[in-house]
Amino acid sequence: xxxxxxxxxxxxxxxxxxxxxxxxxxxxxxxxxxxxxxxxxxxxxxxxxxxxxxxxxxxxxxxxxxxxxxxxxxxxxxxxxxxxxxxxxxxxxxxxxxxxxxxxxxxxxxxxxxxxxxxxxxxxxxxxxxxxxxxxxxxxxxxxxxxxxxxxxxxxxxxxxxxxxxxxxxxxxxxxxxxxxxxxxxxxxxxxxxxxxxxxxxxxxxxxxxxxxxxxxxxxxxxxxxxxxxxxxxxxxxxxxxxxxxxxxxxxxxxxxxxxxxxxxxxxxxxxxxxxxxxxxx
Amino acid sequence: xxxxxxxxxxxxxxxxxxxxxxxxxxxxxxxxxxxxxxxxxxxxxxxxxxxxxxxxxxxxxxxxxxxxxxxxxxxxxxxxxxxxxxxxxxxxxxxxxxxxxxxxxxxxxxxxxxxxxxxxxxxxxxxxxxxxxxxxxxxxxxxxxxxxxxxxxxxxxxxxxxxxxxxxxxxxxxxxxxxxxxxxxxxxxxxxxxxxxxxxxxxxxxxxxxxxxxxxxxxxxxxxxxxxxxxxxxxxxxxxxxxx
Amino acid sequence: xxxxxxxxxxxxxxxxxxxxxxxxxxxxxxxxxxxxxxxxxxxxxxxxxxxxxxxxxxxxxxxxxxxxxxxxxxxxxxxxxxxxxxxxxxxxxxxxxxxxxxxxxxxxxxxxxxxxxxxxxxxxxxxxxxxxxxxxxxxxxxxxxxxxxxxxxxxxxxxxxxxxxxxxxxxxxxxxxxxxxxxxxxxxxxxxxxxxxxxxxxxxxxxxxxxxxxxxxxxxxxxxxxxxxxxxxxxxxxxxxxxxxxxxxxxxxxxxxx
Numbered sequence: 001x002x003x004x005x006x007x008x009x010x011x012x013x014x015x016x017x018x019x020x021x022x023x024x025x026x027x028x029x030x031x032x033x034x035x036x037x038x039x040x041x042x043x044x045x046x047x048x049x050x051x052x053x054x055x056x057x058x059x060x061x062x063x064x065x066x067x068x069x070x071x072x073x074x075x076x077x078x079x080x081x082x083x084x085x086x087x088x089x090x091x092x093x094x095x096x097x098x099x100x101x102x103x104x105x106x107x108x109x110x111x112x113x114x115x116x117x118x119x120x121x122x123x124x125x126x127x128x129x130x131x132x133x134x135x136x137x138x139x140x141x142x143x144x145x146x147x148x149x150x151x152x153x154x155x156x157x158x159x160x161x162x163x164x165x166x167x168x169x170x171x172x173x174x175x176x177x178x179x180x181x182x183x184x185x186x187x188x189x190x191x192x193x194x195x196x197x198x199x200x201x202x203x204x205x206x207x208x209x210x211x212x213x214x215x216x217x218x219x220x221x222x223x224x225x226x227x228x229x230x231x232x233x234x235x236x237x238x239x240x241x242x243x244x245x246x247x248x249x250x251x252x253x254x255x256x257x258x259x260x261x262x263x264x265x266x267x268x269x270x271x272x273x274x275x276x277x278x279x280x281x282x
Numbered sequence: 283x284x285x286x287x288x289x290x291x292x293x294x295x296x297x298x299x300x301x302x303x304x305x306x307x308x309x310x311x312x313x314x315x316x317x318x319x320x321x322x323x324x325x326x327x328x329x330x331x332x333x334x335x336x337x338x339x340x341x342x343x344x345x346x347x348x349x350x351x352x353x354x355x356x357x358x359x360x361x362x363x364x365x366x367x368x369x370x371x372x373x374x375x376x377x378x379x380x381x382x383x384x385x386x387x388x389x390x391x392x393x394x395x396x397x398x399x400x401x402x403x404x405x406x407x408x409x410x411x412x413x414x415x416x417x418x419x420x421x422x423x424x425x426x427x428x429x430x431x432x433x434x435x436x437x438x439x440x441x442x443x444x445x446x447x448x449x450x451x452x453x454x455x456x457x458x459x460x461x462x463x464x465x466x467x468x469x470x471x472x473x474x475x476x477x478x479x480x481x482x483x484x485x486x487x488x489x490x491x492x493x494x495x496x497x498x499x500x501x502x503x504x505x506x507x508x509x510x511x512x513x514x515x516x517x518x519x520x521x522x523x524x525x526x
Numbered sequence: 527x528x529x530x531x532x533x534x535x536x537x538x539x540x541x542x543x544x545x546x547x548x549x550x551x552x553x554x555x556x557x558x559x560x561x562x563x564x565x566x567x568x569x570x571x572x573x574x575x576x577x578x579x580x581x582x583x584x585x586x587x588x589x590x591x592x593x594x595x596x597x598x599x600x601x602x603x604x605x606x607x608x609x610x611x612x613x614x615x616x617x618x619x620x621x622x623x624x625x626x627x628x629x630x631x632x633x634x635x636x637x638x639x640x641x642x643x644x645x646x647x648x649x650x651x652x653x654x655x656x657x658x659x660x661x662x663x664x665x666x667x668x669x670x671x672x673x674x675x676x677x678x679x680x681x682x683x684x685x686x687x688x689x690x691x692x693x694x695x696x697x698x699x700x701x702x703x704x705x706x707x708x709x710x711x712x713x714x715x716x717x718x719x720x721x722x723x724x725x726x727x728x729x730x731x732x733x734x735x736x737x738x739x740x741x742x743x744x745x746x747x748x749x750x751x752x753x754x755x756x757x758x759x760x761x762x763x764x765x766x767x768x769x770x771x772x773x774x775x776x777x778x779x780x781x782x783x784x
Contacts, residue, residue: 004574004625007711008654019719023657024733025726025759033764200658318562337562337590348638393533393542398638400590431558433531433542517544520559523739524664 005203013204014190024198029245031196182250183212183221184242188230193238195245209235211242215250219243288458289447296458297326301451302497304441304504309422309512311429319430323422326455327412332422334430336402351397353389357381357419359408380416381406387420387440387469387479393433402432413455414442416467416481421505428513437509438478440469441501443494445486450493452501468498472506475499529555563589563663563687565641569632570672572653572685573643575622583622585630587687588663591640595622595630599644601651603708621709627653627691629683648708649673653683655713656693659729661736663688667743674744678724678751682732684742692729694721723759727751730759731775734768740776750775 013023020027187197187205197205206228212221222239224230230238289295299305305326314320319334340346357377384404392402404426406419420440427434443452444465451458454465464486469479486494528534531543532555541547545558565571565587573585576592584592600621622628629650630643645651666684674682675695683691694717731750735742753774757767 004576006574006626006653007623008652008713009627009658011711011713012655012657012717015713015717016722019722021719021722021726021759023726023729025723025730025762027760030760312560319560339586339590339592397590399640428544429560431543431545431561433533435533435535435540435542513544517546517559520739521546524559524741 005200009200010204013201017189017192017194017201022194022198023200026196028192028194029241182214182246182253183210184246184249185210186238186242188228188234188238191234193234193241209238209242211239211246213243213246215247217243217247288461288463289449289451293449295446295451297455299453301446301449302500304453304501305455307505307508309425309509311425311512311516317426317430319426319428319432321422321425321429323418323425325412325414325418325421325453327410328414328418328455329408329410330415330418330422331407331409332419332426333405333407334402334423334426334432335405336430337397337400337432338403340399340401346399346401349398350394351392351400351402353385353392353394353402353404355381355385355388355404355406355423357384357406357408359411359415380419383416383479383481384419384423387438388423388427388434390478391434391436391438391471392427393435396433402427411456413457413459414453414467416440417442417453417469420469420479421509425509425513429516436471436473437506438469439472439502439505439509440467440479441498441505442467443498443501445490445494450490450497452497464494466494466498468495468502470499470502472503529553531556531558559664560662561664563587565589565632565686567632567634569668569686570629570683571632571641571643571687572627572629572658572683572689572691573687574689575624575626575628578618578622578624581618583618585628585643587641587643587685588660588689589641589687591638593632593641593643594636595628595643595645599633599642599646601646601648601708622652626711627658627689629653629685629691651708652711653691653693654711655696655717656681656691656725657729659690659692659732661688661690661732661742662739665736665739665742666690667741669743674747676728676744676748676751678728679721680724680728682728682744682747684744690732690742692725692732694725727754727759727762730754730762730768731771734762734772735775737768738772740772745782746775746779749778753778 016022017028022028022030026032184195185197186193186195186209187201188207188209189201189204190206193209194201205226207230208225209230210221210223210225211219214220219239289301293300295301297305305328307323307325309321309323311319311321313322313331314333317333317335318338321332323330323332337351340352345352357380359377384406388404394402404423406423408415408419417440420438424434424438428437441452442454442459442465443450444454444458444463445451446454446458446463454463459465462484464482464484466480466482466486468477470477528539529548531541531545532539533542534540539554541556543556543558543561545556548555548557563571571587571593573587573593573595575583575595576586577584581597583595585595587593597618602621628643628645630645631647631650632641633644634642636642663686666686666688668686672684672686674684676682679695681693681695683693685691694714696714728747728751731747731754732742734754735746735750740746750771753771754762757771761767762771
């Protein structure tokens with residue numbers, strides 16, 4: 001994938017975005033197709049794999065561990081709440097730029113961002129002092145544009161065994177997952193903004209804005225990246241747009257997860273094996 | 283973990299296998315659209331992804347060889363790959379050592395003189411770790427290199443073997459590896475039966491050596507069958523599509 | 527006799543790659559299906575400038591090494607036959623800069639296998655007014671011309687190295703080309719939204735064909751374009767639709783041949 005772009009292409013992309021026809025025919029707010037699958041890694045409490053049609057590949061996993069919890073010494077709060085530690089890694093198999101230490105900057109940026117966004121969301125589990133640890137590895141083409149805090153992470157203590165589904169002690173879904181936020185990344189190009197930028201569009205981006213919003217429409221986090229500036233009026237517009245888009249995405253994700261869980265349930269009832277495609281899916 | 287549990291009186295191992303039986307192996311190539319060649323390999327629960335970029339323009343002029351390609355291997359282990367979450371830095375000595383093993387294994391096999399002044403990059407990603415990581419990495423790299431159309435003199439098939447309780451066994455899983463069994467990893471060229479890598483970390487009695495090696499060789503041959511089939515199927519599939 | 531993709535062991539010819547066997551008279555070679563671009567002299571390629579060096583540019587053509595474009599191999603503005611002056615060497619970036627896309631022809635090989643390109647004809651040179659797509663090199667076949675003008679008003683340049691340029695149609699009268707503007711970076715002013723849609727549509731068709739590993743030439747692109755007209759432009763990114771378009775295009779080509 002090119003890390004260079006010619007002035008002629010840049011101009012073409014800029015003007016295209018201006019009149020709402022992007023290089024691959026999408027309009028400004030259109031996402032590429034997303035393929036989602038949960039439960040792909042068997043040794044974790046919960047995991048998911050997301051693929052965007054262009055070739056961006058993200059692997060997320062959640063592990064629930066026992067560990068110490070920060071307790072506010074004055075009020076004693078926090079003893080019954082959990083903690084989330086994040087780790088993001090961009091694998092060198094993803095792109096030439098990530099080999100050696102090339103990905104360190106991007107890793108750190110994403111890790112810090114995700115930690116901030118998620119730590120406000122205290123998942124109160126019925127057992128005290130537990131910390132959930134999402135870690136994600138991305139095989140990305142030309143930049144990660146959509147960082148979904150996918151609800152699949154929240155299949156926290158996932159259902160391993162069908163028979164003990166009703167046994168509340170062994171497996172339980174992490175509470176508070178309804179509040180998990182979703183991130184939408186908006187790229188500012190020219191005087192407009194787009195979502196889900198392709199690699200060439202990324203190269204034309206002056207500034208990036210990541211908006212984290214949860215189901216009820218509350219803003220959970222905001223982060224601006226890259227070195228261009230955003231006019232205040234455009235900024236407000238982008239945040240608003242990100243918020244609406246985020247809520248729509250949450251609904252779509254919910255529907256997809258539910259559909260997958262239903263399909264799995266039916267398969268189990270029919271005695272068919274539930275086979276996770278993982279990397280074998282095309 | 284008491285040693286008595288590793289091998290049952292009937293001769294079955296912890297996961298129900300016989301000593302000379304490999305785990306379930308699934309593999310596929312061409313999983314990454316960006317890479318020139320890629321492969322994904324599963325040995326039971328050990329999952330490895332290999333990506334090959336190249337031959338391409340070498341990035342560091344100083345390292346370029348005028349008459350052959352240079353091989354570069356980078357190994358990455360995901361933090362969620364083992365039972366407990368562990369963050370390993372890129373410079374972890376163990377990882378670097380494994381990466382250099384992979385490099386040494388492939389240097390005599392890849393016909394690098396065909397690609398002067400260029401670089402072949404191999405990136406390995408361990409997604410799940412259940413024993414036998416080095417063997418999985420080597421096997422995945424073989425398939426990825428073939429997928430990238432890079433000339434090699436032969437496949438490289440790897441297999442672990444060790445002495446579990448009373449018998450030699452192959453393809454040890456994590457539990458078997460971490461208990462007191464000795465383990466050796468062998469990489470072999472199936473056509474000539476030549477061995478390109480031997481790596482052992484624990485103690486093994488010299489008398490048992492021959493049996494373990496022989497069994498490992500058998501395991502490599504079995505790996506070869508599986509890998510060859512996947513590659514051939516894929517090649518036929520592609521050839522059919524392109525013969526429009 | 528043995529050709530590419532094989533080696534000799536114990537007096538037997540053994541294949542060193544996974545691929546298709548080509549037998550021409552006594553020459554046996556094996557062609558890998560999934561490999562970097564290997565070119566012949568006279569190939570038309572599209573490349574991106576990666577570096578500006580002393581009297582030459584390095585061009586990424588998705589091959590094993592970057593190709594070289596010498597200053598002496600390009601047309602200098604101000605007349606095709608203008609002699610090279612010293613000031614040209616100092617102003618190389620005014621011709622081609624890093625990141626520019628060029629269409630050129632392979633002139634020769636260097637000793638180590640790198641290609642030497644030239645743009646000495648007026649149909650070669652810097653690319654404008656469109657967008658860039660990359661497909662596996664094996665999918666672009668050699669044919670008489672690689673510059674195609676499709677019926678929908680879109681020009682397509684199929685580089686044999688898998689780099690493809692889709693652009694708005696610019697009526698070109700080769701006699702009247704103003705050599706001053708050959709190296710300009712400005713796109714033409716009047717690219718209409720209609721044009722953009724057609725360009726995007728053709729681009730998506732090419733991507734759909736590449737995903738299914740189908741050979742790419744101008745006929746199949748036209749068929750794919752017609753097959754795609756029934757779908758909305760922004761739906762063309764979906765897998766099923768891309769698959770449907772590709773299948774329809776292949777059937778149309780088969781019908782035409784059969």
